[in-house]
Amino acid sequence: MTRRRYFWPGLALLLIALGQLIGCSMGGGDSPREVVIKLFGAMERDDRAAIAHLVDLPRLMGITDHDYALQMDEPRVFYNPEDVLNDLTGDGLTKTRWFSRQRVIGSMEITGDTALVEVTFRRKKEDTTSANVRYYTKFGLHKVNDRWRIYSFKTISGN
Numbered sequence: 001m002t003r004r005r006y007f008w009p010g011l012a013l014l015l016i017a018l019g020q021l022i023g024c025s026m027g028g029g030d031s032p033r034e035v036v037i038k039l040f041g042a043m044e045r046d047d048r049a050a051i052a053h054l055v056d057l058p059r060l061m062g063i064t065d066h067d068y069a070l071q072m073d074e075p076r077v078f079y080n081p082e083d084v085l086n087d088l089t090g091d092g093l094t095k096t097r098w099f100s101r102q103r104v105i106g107s108m109e110i111t112g113d114t115a116l117v118e119v120t121f122r123r124k125k126e127d128t129t130s131a132n133v134r135y136y137t138k139f140g141l142h143k144v145n146d147r148w149r150i151y152s153f154k155t156i157s158g159n
Contacts, residue, residue, distance in 0.1 A: 032115035032141040033108045035148045040103060046089040055088075056144060057081040059151040094153075100124075101135075113143040 030038065035054055042050035061078045076093075078084045087094045098121060106118030122134040140152030 029147050031108065032110065032117050032139075032148045033105060035141060035150060036105055036117045036119065036139050039150060040098075043088050043095055044099070048085045048089055051085060051088055052081070054150060055084070056142070056149040056151040057084050060084055060153075063152060097121075115141040115148065117141065 039051065039054045041047075042054060058081070061081065061084060063075075076087075078087070086092050089095060101121040102124045104120040104122065106120060108118075109116045116138045119137045119139055120134055121137070136156045138152075138154055138156055139150055140154065141148045141150050143149075
């Protein structure tokens, strides 16, 4: 009688542990699309730790040939991770510009350990003025220690 009382809860705990072990061993965690969604949530909350967990800051700092803040003529250079985090939180230029627009997360393309996620930024209220520009971007992600991390916010076109 005592064995039966411990058998089912013990079996349940064993199955839960086994499920977690299998989940951890598969790696990757969230899909690239989910990582992008989590980034916008972290930016909205000004959660610098979460952003640092989702973005490959050193790689992003190395991009000097284009700017990801939409509409910038000259690329900005970030000299340390704090500069990038300041830009993506609070009153940072990129956060301000991205959050002034509606963000539409589109399709995802995975090739090996790299991925692209389409994100379109458009006016929150459609109008017929010339200021109704849409920006089409592709966020680049790659696997770092079996987790997807964002390394690029490349704007493809603005029309």
